[in-house]
Amino acid sequence: xxxxxxxxxxxxxxxxxxxxxxxxxxxxxxxxxxxxxxxxxxxxxxxxxxxxxxxxxxxxxxxxxxxxxxxxxxxxxxxxxxxxxxxxxxxxxxxxxxxxxxxxxxxxxxxxxxxxxxxxxxxxxxxxxxxxxxxxxxxxxxxxxxxxxxxxxxxxxxxxxxxxxxxxxxxxxxxxxxxxx
Amino acid sequence: xxxxxxxxxxxxxxxxxxxxxxxxxxxxxxxxxxxxxxxxxxxxxxxxxxxxxxxxxxxxxxxxxxxxxxxxxxxxxxxxxxxxxxxxxxxxxxxxxxxxxxxxxxxxxxxxxxxxxxxxxxxxxxxxxxxxxxxxxxxxxxxxxxxxxxxxxxxxxxxxxxxxxxxxxxxxxxxxxxxxxxxxxxxxxxxxxxxxxxxxxxxxxxxxxxxxxxxxxxxxxxxxxxxxxxxxxxxxxxxxxxxxxxxxxxxxxxxxxxxxxxxxxxxxxxxxxxxxxxxxxxxxxxxxxxxxxxxxxxxxxxxxxxxxxxxxxxxxxxxxxxxxxxxxxxxxxxxxxxxxxxxxxxxxxxxxxxxxxxxxxxxxxxxxxxxxxxxxxxxxxxxxxxxxxxxxxxxxxxxxxxxxxxxxxxxxxxxxxxxxxxxxxxxxxxxxxxxxxxxxxxxxxxxxxxxxxxxxxxxxxxxxxxxxxxxxxxxxxxxxxxxxxxxxxxxxxxxxxxxxxxxxxxxxxxxxxxxxxxxxxxxxxxxxxxxxxxxxxxxxxxxxxxxxxxxxxxxxxxxxxxxxxxxxxxx
Ligand code: SF4
Ligand code: SF4
Numbered sequence: 133x134x135x136x137x138x139x140x141x142x143x144x145x146x147x148x149x150x151x152x153x154x155x156x157x158x159x160x161x162x163x164x165x166x167x168x169x170x171x172x173x174x175x176x177x178x179x180x181x182x183x184x185x186x187x188x189x190x191x192x193x194x195x196x197x198x199x200x201x202x203x204x205x206x207x208x209x210x211x212x213x214x215x216x217x218x219x220x221x222x223x224x225x226x227x228x229x230x231x232x233x234x235x236x237x238x239x240x241x242x243x244x245x246x247x248x249x250x251x252x253x254x255x256x257x258x259x260x261x262x263x264x265x266x267x268x269x270x271x272x273x274x275x276x277x278x279x280x281x282x283x284x285x286x287x288x289x290x291x292x293x294x295x296x297x298x299x300x301x302x303x304x305x306x307x308x309x310x311x312x313x
Numbered sequence: 314x315x316x317x318x319x320x321x322x323x324x325x326x327x328x329x330x331x332x333x334x335x336x337x338x339x340x341x342x343x344x345x346x347x348x349x350x351x352x353x354x355x356x357x358x359x360x361x362x363x364x365x366x367x368x369x370x371x372x373x374x375x376x377x378x379x380x381x382x383x384x385x386x387x388x389x390x391x392x393x394x395x396x397x398x399x400x401x402x403x404x405x406x407x408x409x410x411x412x413x414x415x416x417x418x419x420x421x422x423x424x425x426x427x428x429x430x431x432x433x434x435x436x437x438x439x440x441x442x443x444x445x446x447x448x449x450x451x452x453x454x455x456x457x458x459x460x461x462x463x464x465x466x467x468x469x470x471x472x473x474x475x476x477x478x479x480x481x482x483x484x485x486x487x488x489x490x491x492x493x494x495x496x497x498x499x500x501x502x503x504x505x506x507x508x509x510x511x512x513x514x515x516x517x518x519x520x521x522x523x524x525x526x527x528x529x530x531x532x533x534x535x536x537x538x539x540x541x542x543x544x545x546x547x548x549x550x551x552x553x554x555x556x557x558x559x560x561x562x563x564x565x566x567x568x569x570x571x572x573x574x575x576x577x578x579x580x581x582x583x584x585x586x587x588x589x590x591x592x593x594x595x596x597x598x599x600x601x602x603x604x605x606x607x608x609x610x611x612x613x614x615x616x617x618x619x620x621x622x623x624x625x626x627x628x629x630x631x632x633x634x635x636x637x638x639x640x641x642x643x644x645x646x647x648x649x650x651x652x653x654x655x656x657x658x659x660x661x662x663x664x665x666x667x668x669x670x671x672x673x674x675x676x677x678x679x680x681x682x683x684x685x686x687x688x689x690x691x692x693x694x695x696x697x698x699x700x701x702x703x704x705x706x707x708x709x710x711x712x713x714x715x716x717x718x719x720x721x722x723x724x725x726x727x728x729x730x731x732x733x734x735x736x737x738x739x740x741x742x743x744x745x746x747x748x749x750x751x752x753x754x755x756x757x758x759x760x761x762x763x764x765x766x767x768x769x770x771x772x773x774x775x776x777x778x779x780x781x782x783x784x785x786x787x788x789x790x791x792x793x794x795x796x797x798x799x800x801x802x803x804x805x806x807x808x809x810x811x812x813x814x815x816x817x818x819x820x821x822x823x824x825x826x827x828x829x830x831x832x833x834x835x836x837x838x839x840x841x842x843x844x845x846x847x848x849x850x851x852x853x854x855x856x857x858x859x860x861x862x863x864x865x866x867x868x869x870x871x872x873x874x875x876x877x878x879x880x881x882x883x884x
Contacts, residue, residue, distance in 0.1 A: 142349070145335035145342045145364045147746045152760045163759070173763035183806050186364055276339050277346050
């Protein structure tokens with residue numbers, strides 16, 4: 133089963149440190165060596181703020197990914213428990229952006245190639261769980277409130293066990309208020 | 314703060330008033346989140362749906378500028394419902410009877426319209442605050458940046474006194490200061506009326522003490538507050554005029570209200586010296602620039618908002634060709650050049666002099682700062698067992714001659730410049746996370762600049778955007794009686810329709826072109842949180858986008874920043 137990074141809106145303070153960490157993780161030391169405008173600032177997650185929540189939205193690494201299904205050139209695949217875009221293969225058709233129900237895929241001009249008019253070619257950009265980078269998901273590591281966690285198979289079991297126990301409490305209370313579970 | 318930042322976690326109730334921790338101080342916001350995890354209740358009073366409001370048990374989304382009306386009404390309910398701590402009031406305070414009379418006029422019904430909060434909510438909040446057993450108040454610039462500011466602080470203190478929420482762990486009242494080390498600046502006497510350690514310049518014994526230590530005669534006159542400098546340049550008679558202005562780590566041409574007036578003053582002063590780490594707007598008016606080291610290039614001592622002293626240590630050497638000096642070295646050289654030789658070998662020597670002259674700091678030695686990391690003043694003994702003071706007013710002892718807390722009976726007063734036909738909206742300035750203060754530092758950090766850059770945003774309620782026909786990201790013109798600027802529209806239902814919000818760090822979207830320079834009479838802090846404004850749609854967006862780019866280039870050129878047009882390494 134694929135893992136994914138999940139944010140807790142009760143802990144998130146909307147500081148966007150995770151977005152910066154994502155770029156730093158993928159750009160590495162290069163950021164400090166090149167011209168400030170010569171690198172790409174395209175975080176693979178986006179902090180969303182509404183009336184009720186502030187929390188980053190990023191790829192859920194679906195088991196049957198809609199983005200993968202619609203990609204005509206096979207640029208999206210499941211590799212080692214993560215859904216990964218091969219940006220060199222991407223033709224920029226935006227079908228995955230359209231297909232993803234979470235808004236987790238964005239087009240970004242990553243500068244692999246230039247278009248005939250000189251502009252940079254845009255490709256699909258989304259969370260890759262920091263696959264291949266040291267230390268695992270960078271966003272999770274930097275969050276000042278520990279609002280992010282990597283959910284793996286075992287965690288899902290834990291969450292389910294907890295939820296079942298909680299729901300029993302409510303069930304018991306409806307039958308007889310005196311029962312404590 | 315009367316209590317330590319670390320105590321926030323242990324409060325049973327946090328009453329957060331006009332303080333947006335998540336945007337101003339993420340590290341303090343983390344404590345608020347942790348308090349919630351540990352079971353604390355949270356009441357958030359703020360006209361905006363700030364992050365704390367989201368996780369709060371109650372959000373009192375009060376009308377901008379109604380602070381003291383709400384605070385007095387909470388006191389009204391606490392008295393009416395018999396929730397006061399009578400023993401504490403009796404033994405440790407004065408002035409309660411008069412206060413009781415005053416708040417009679419502040420029933421929740423009487424203030425409901427003014428505050429836009431229902432009477433039931435005011436009652437419920439008052440009950441929660443008064444009965445939690447351990448309630449802590451945190452307040453910020455939403456209280457301080459009004460023409461009626463200090464009196465609201467006193468009002469909040471009234472709440473803490475009448476419920477006995479002082480002098481214990483996890484209670485009290487916490488002004489979470491606007492800038493890092495602003496507490497340090499005050500502690501070190503960068504105030505018009507005090508020597509280091511809050512020792513008043515008008516007290517003869519204190520004057521003598523410092524004269525003896527420094528070997529020079531000193532003045533016993535209170536100086537001029539920062540925010541009155543333009544007045545002293547432009548409107549005072551010749552003999553009282555300010556002629557020279559030495560500005561250091563500050564950017565008044567960006568951060569002060571009514572920038573037009575500030576610019577006029579800066580151009581009229583005979584001599585402006587600026588000491589900073591990068592070029593900024595004020596630098597454009599400087600006759601002399603003194604480049605100094607950045608926060609990670611020097612040693613020193615820093616005071617946190619909760620009176621805690623901590624060491625800061627040099628991490629890196631400044632670039633060899635940078636030709637910069639530490640701030641203290643520059644000060645020593647200037648002083649020496651002016652005929653008062655000043656020499657120290659390191660910051661420890663300076664610190665030893667400071668604490669030797671300040672009875673409440675004397676125990677905060679480098680040795681203890683090294684060993685215990687954080688020492689909160691008062692720390693009156695050099696003995697290693699004195700680790701400072703986490704909370705003030707232990708056993709109900711207050712810093713008044715009679716040792717008692719004083720109730721202040723003060724009526725609410727409306728903000729100075731109200732909305733009108735021509736300017737129907739309220740403008741309030743605010744912070745955004747990522748950019749610090751005027752962004753002399755953060756604007757030169759490439760990643761933070763990537764996150765947000767010129768011309769900045771104006772937060773507007775979606776209904777207002779719809780009425781004006783403006784969309785997300787569109788450039789709009791924001792105007793007040795004093796000036797105008799251009800910024801991008803940010804529709805958000807986190808703000809009410811009657812008010813718009815802008816952060817004050819942008820060169821193009823410089824909201825201080827608009828703000829009103831009226832001051833609180835006691836603190837001399839400007840009313841940044843309230844002035845009348847209007848937002849105009851710009852039909853020709855192409856023109857506006859070009860204007861932003863051109864203006865930005867012009868400012869950079871003026872500052873002598875020559876790199877590539879969008880380049881990051883300013884100065
Ligand atoms: S770093 Fe953490 S707290 Fe900050 S926005 Fe991201 S998830 Fe939220
Ligand atoms: S896991 Fe890595 S790639 Fe995915 S959002 Fe976090 S930092 Fe970005």
